[in-house]
Amino acid sequence: MALNYDQICVFDTYLSDNQFASVSELTAVVHPHQVDEGDTVRLTCVSGCPEQADIMWMREGLPVNTTVFQATEKDAGRYYCAVYQQDSARSASVALTVLYAPTGVFLSVSPAGTVNAGSTVTFTCRSDANPSVTQTGYSLFKDGNLIHSGQNFIISDIHPSQSGRYHCSAWNGIRWRGSSLVKSLGIHLEVQNPPMNITVSVNPERAVEGSSINLTCSCEANTAADTYTWYRRTLSESSSTPVQVGSGKMLSFVFMMELHSGLYFCNVRSSFGENNSTEVLLAMSESPHDRKLLPILAGTGVCLSAVLLLMGLLLFWKTRKSTLSKKTAADLSPGVRKSNSDPNAVYANVSMLPLSPLPDKTYSRAAASQGDSHQNASTSYEDEVSYSTLNIKCRHPKSSVSVDDSRGSHGSRFKEDNCVVYATVVNTS
Structure with missing residues (x-):
């Protein structure tokens, strides 16, 4: 779409000999007036004067060398045409709008320099673009991986694992040279950390x-x-x-x-x-030497235990044998036995008692008259006389008495009932 601006102006153009050409109007035409970067732009100046005058183009007060060009972001601005060397005789200005992709994309990190672990780091992405890049048009990358969308990004308590190479990109929908996403230069972030x-x-x-x-x-x-x-x-x-x-x-x-x-x-x-x-x-x-000695020590301990056990069994057997021998000897030898039974009981070791009944009298022999009792005794059972030794043992030593065992004698009576009579009877027939 072309925009035409008409301007009616009257000015004199110096030709020669004080002659001037009179120009009634100039019209500046910029086609198109809004383009994407890279599109072709044409400038046309239309004059209403009958004589053809030399025309020049100006942009923002600076001369334009060509009227046909491929637009860049630097070509944006206001254009007008004028009669050569008569800048006062000019057309109205016409604006050229150039839409371009982001340029000068830049990523900044704060704080700059060495970053300590645990610090707060702020990333900011900036660019120059027309139209301007919105918040959602910015992206932040770490080692090529997208980590955030937006112009600003804050990392609190940064960790050494977040060290790496960062860059940002900006996008506003305008493609340039086949790309609509423009990247910034990369920044290497090194997070220093204490030993871990x-x-x-x-x-x-x-x-x-x-x-x-x-x-x-x-x-x-x-x-x-x-x-x-x-x-x-x-x-x-x-x-x-x-x-x-x-x-x-x-x-x-x-x-x-x-x-x-x-x-x-x-x-x-x-x-x-x-x-x-x-x-x-x-x-x-334990050392290897100790490990070698361990089986030896264990074997020695087992052997000593076996020897001690065998000695204990042998000692027990000897002791038991001695006890049994003493007990057998005590059972076979005549004598007096002690008893814990009733103190009034009478115990006797009797050997070869006569088969025929004995008279009611008790025949005994006293220690003082062993031979005389056999001569003086008169009984029909002389061949079956039994001799015995009686010992009377009382609980009180002073109460002990001796008993005469002469035939026909009944002996003396016990002075105390606490006495015990022990007797040994031997058959003489």
Whole structure:
């Protein structure tokens, strides 16, 4: 669509000899007056004067070298035509609008420079475009992946994992050179963090007395650690304050001893902070020599146990045999037996008693007259006389008495009922 602007003007054009050409009107035509970047634009100036005058074009006060061109964002502005060297004799201005895709897309990061972990980072995308890019026309990318739509993006408590290369893009619907999405230059964001994921490795894994052992501290950090410090906590006092035992990335024991046992951890410090590793238990384990001696010691213990058991059984058997022998001898030998029974009971060891009944009288022999009793006794049962020894044992020593066992004599009576009569009867027939 062409816009025509008519202007009626009267001015003199100097030709020669003080002659002037009279121009009644000039009309500036810009076709089309609104174009997308890259489209062709034509400028036409129409004059109403009968004589043809030299015409020149101006944009925003600057001369235009050509009347046919491909529009760019720089070509936008107000145009007018005028008689050469007679700028006052000019047409009305005509505006040329050029729609163009975003240019100068720029991504800024605040704060700039090194970013510490835990900080707040703001991303802002800017561009120059006609029409202007809306909020939804901006996009933010990290390592080529879309992470946000909008002109501004804020990350609170940024993490080292969010380090990477960022760029933004802008879009307003105008295509230029086959693309409607224009990217900014990339910005590499490095998030500095204190040492993390600190681990302690033990080599060799088993600590044997007398051997050498190394503890190595390692961590994840995007900046080199400044210091490594080793601490030990005793096993008996796990809640006690740890004691510093060394420094450096590796802690070495040339000769492992029991006093080195404990809980170990390392502290790693950098310019961005510090952290501790988890505690690692370092304890003594039996040596291969001890493991070889263990079966021998176990076998020796079993053998000693068997010997002691055998000796115990043998001693028990001898003791039992001796007890049985004594008991048998006591049962076979004549004598007096003690009893816990009724103190008035009478016990007798009787051998070879006569088969015929004996008279009611009791025949006994006293210790003082062993031979005379056989001569003086008169009875029809002389061949069947039994001799006995009586001992009377009373509860009270002063009450004991002797009894005469002469035939026909009934002896003396017990002075006390508490006495016990023990008798041994022997058949003499």
